[in-house]
Every structure is written in C-alpha cells, then in structure tokens.
Amino acid sequence: MRVPPASAPAGLASALRSLGVADPAPRERWEGDAWVADWDGDVHGHDVYVLVMGAREHPQSVRLMLDEFTFEDVRTEHVGELVRKALTGDARVTRRRALLSRQLVLEVRTGPVTYSASVSGACADDLSAWARPLATQ
Template sequence: MTEAAHRPPASAGLEAALRSLGVADPVPHERWDDNGWVADWGGDVHGHDVYVLLMGAHNHPRGARIMLDDFTFEDVRAEHVEELVRKAFSGDARVTRHRVLLSRRLVLGVRAGSTEYSASVSGDRADDLPAWARPLATS
C-alpha cells in the first residue's frame, strides 16, 4: 500500500475532528514505511497547545493507536477516531482518579460509538494533566 493509493481512515477521522473543533489547518502530517503509517498534528485547540499522534499497521487498517498528548488509546476503531478526538477536546469526556497498587493514575474515558475507550497517565491531581484535560477531572 502506498501513500497515494490509500489514506488511512483514522487519519481522515483526525482531520475531520480537528476541522469540527474549528482548527484552521487540521491536516495531519502522514508518513509511511513498510509496516505501517504514522499521522501527527500539533497546534492550538480552544486555546490549548495540543499534540496528537496516530499509528497504524498496514495489516490492520481499521484500527489505530491514538496519543492525545500523554494519553495513549490502544486499538481504536478507525470509525471512532473522529468522535473520540472531538469529544476529548470539546469537554465531552471525563478524567477520573484510580489507585493501582502503589501508583495513582488519572484515567481519561471517552465514549465513541458503543465503545468506552480509556487511557491513563501518572498522577492524582488535575494539575498533573495537560491543560486541556484539567476541566475534565472529576472529584
């Protein structure tokens, strides 16, 4: 599969989400190699500096790994990428606190389609989150 032959559906979903959030230049930068593809975008979303990275394999075109700053979502269905990104950055998601053994985690949960996706980062306070995610923290 070549870059010109087929754009990853997840990358198109990222672009659509960023466009719906009012981003002026929502087109991610896409790179291909023998095993897969990477698409990334960085810029301003609602006054916050944001970085988004998508990764996928040629042999699994309907799924992707999504990184929203430090949050990493594994095996996201390509048709859910647009909704997941839009909800995370528009405030339609929640960050909850969890304790796992001796560590504390902040978990970002986002429902896309009928699936609840989650990703976590170390920490236990809203101040440990990227600025865009702080308003999502629940007590």
C-alpha cells in the first residue's frame, strides 16, 4: 500500500495536537497519482476542515485547503505551521478588489514565506467563524 509523504500529514497532526485536538490524525489515501490527507473536527469551539493534497511528481509541495481558503504550492514542511498560525490568530485577512468582485485574502507567514489564499466576499461575516477575528479594516 502506498502512503503519502510523511512530513505533510505529520505536520498537520502535530499542529492539531498543539491546538488541543484529542484525535488529530488525518485520514490518508491515494487517489490516482495524488495523495490526500484530510481532517475535520472542533478546534477551540469552531468546526474546521483541513485537506492536504500532493502529487507523486511534486513531493516537496502541496495544496492546502483550510475551510474555504485554498493555498497552492505550500512546502510540505510548512503545512503544520501554516495551519497552527491560521487557527491561533497569527495571520490576517485583508480585503481587496479583483476586477468586479471583492475578495477576502488570508495571509499566513511561515518562516521566510508568506502564503495567501483568497475567497469571494465583502466582509468578515462571509468567513468561517475562526477566520472572522483575523479580518483587518
């Protein structure tokens, strides 16, 4: 049986454990040439869904979905820190215009890299409950 690279799922589990999650182990599986590790549950009173997806050909980076936010090209060793920082408030959500729509952008700095992911929306009320306090004016 093939298993996903250890660093991304282990980093996710470590981050969830540091947030007080009792069962932080993500579900891991292969889907074609891609591996997936996902977890859903309660973090500090908020329902949270996390999905990490990688490809056999690109083991050094992953796609990370944190509820409605999708981060592309996240280094596998940054997965845990990105999740932990986002869910502990060490991140920010800013507003920006993109053509005719408004977007909310979640930015998280991990090491020397700042990752960002955007969703359509005009105000913090459009976000998951854990992300609302991160919104800046």
